[in-house]
Amino acid sequence: MITLKSPREIEKMAESGKVLAGVHLGLRNMIKPGLDTWDIEEFARKYIKDHNAYPSEMGFEGYKFATCVSVNDEVAHGIPRKGLILKDGDIVKVDLTVNKDGFESDSCWSYAVGDVSPEIKNLMDVTRKALYLGINQAVIGNRLGDIGGAIQTYVEDEHHMGDVRELIGHGIQPKMHEEPNVPAYGVPHRGLRLKEGMTITIEPMVNTGTWEIKDRYDKADDWTYYVSADGTPSAQYEHTLAITKDGPKILTIQDPDIDEKYIYHNN
Ligand code: MF3
Ligand code: CO
Numbered sequence: 274m275i276t277l278k279s280p281r282e283i284e285k286m287a288e289s290g291k292v293l294a295g296v297h298l299g300l301r302n303m304i305k306p307g308l309d310t311w312d313i314e315e316f317a318r319k320y321i322k323d324h325n326a327y328p329s330e331m332g333f334e335g336y337k338f339a340t341c342v343s344v345n346d347e348v349a350h351g352i353p354r355k356g357l358i359l360k361d362g363d364i365v366k367v368d369l370t371v372n373k374d375g376f377e378s379d380s381c382w383s384y385a386v387g388d389v390s391p392e393i394k395n396l397m398d399v400t401r402k403a404l405y406l407g408i409n410q411a412v413i414g415n416r417l418g419d420i421g422g423a424i425q426t427y428v429e430d431e432h433h434m435g436d437v438r439e440l441i442g443h444g445i446q447p448k449m450h451e452e453p454n455v456p457a458y459g460v461p462h463r464g465l466r467l468k469e470g471m472t473i474t475i476e477p478m479v480n481t482g483t484w485e486i487k488d489r490y491d492k493a494d495d496w497t498y499y500v501s502a503d504g505t506p507s508a509q510y511e512h513t514l515a516i517t518k519d520g521p522k523i524l525t526i527q528d529p530d531i532d533e534k535y536i537y538h539n540n
C-alpha cells in the first residue's frame with residue numbers, strides 16, 4: 274500500500290534523515306587509505322545511538338549490521354568486515370538506514386579512498402548526477418518512468434555504463450521498504466503517477482562495465498551480497514525524498530550546497 278504523508282510526517286522523516294546525513298558527513302573525513310571497514314560500522318552505531326535513533330538495517334531480514342559497506346566491484350549489501358582495510362584507489366559505498374521516533378530514512382554514498390583512477394572518478398560523477406536527474410523528475414504529476422528513464426538515458430546512452438536493474442529504489446515509511454518500486458531505469462511517461470506526500474528513495478547503482486550483477490555468499494556471516502558480473506567497479510548514491518507542492522524535498526541532505534548544485538538547475 275502506498276501511504277501519503279502529511280507535512281508533519283515528512284518533517285519527522287527529515288529529522289531521521291538528518292541523523293543519517295550526520296553519519297555520512299563524519300565518514301567524509303574518516304575514509305582514507307588504511308581505515309578498517311569495521312571502523313565505519315562502529316562510528317555509525319555510536320553516532321546513531323548518540324542521536325537517540327537506531328540503525329534499522331540491523332535485524333532486517335537477518336542482517337547483523339548498522340551499515341552496508343561495499344568495496345570496488347561489490348555493488349550492494351556488502352558487509353563491514355573487520356580486517357578489510359581500505360586502500361588507496363578503492364571506491365567504497367556506505368548504505369544505511371536510520372529510524373528516529375518511528376521514522377525511517379535511507380541513504381547511500383560513494384567515497385573515493387585516497388586518489389582514485391580517472392575511470393572511478395568519472396563513474397562517481399556520472400552516478401551522482403544520475404541520482405539528481407532522477408530527483409528532478411520526482412514532481413507531482415510525473416510518473417515513475419520519468420525518474421527511471423532520465424537515469425537510464427543519461428547512464429547508458431550518454432555514458433555507456435551499466436545501469437543496474439536487479440536492485441531498485443522503493444517507497445519508504447512506515448517501513449524501510451514500501452510500495453512502490455522505484456527502478457533507476459524505465460520508460461518516460463509510463464508507470465505510476467506521483468502524488469503529493471509520497472516518500473520514496475532513488476538509488477541508482479552504476480557499473481563501469483555491464484549492468485549485470487551476480488550473488489556472492491559470505492559464509493562467515495551467512496549473507497549474500499551483490500557484485501558486478503564482470504568485476505568492474507560500481508558506484509551508488511541514494512537519497513530519501515518526499516514529493517511536495519514545492520518539488521522534490523530531499524530528506525537526507527548532507528550539504529545543501531551539493532544538493533543545490535544539482536537539483537532543479539542541472540537538467
Ligand atoms: N539500505 C538498503 C536499501 O537501499 C537496504 C539494505 S537491507 C540490508 O534499500 F539488510 F542489507 F541492510
Ligand atoms: Co539504502
Ligand code: CO
Nearest residue numbers: 379442474476
Ligand atoms: Co533504499
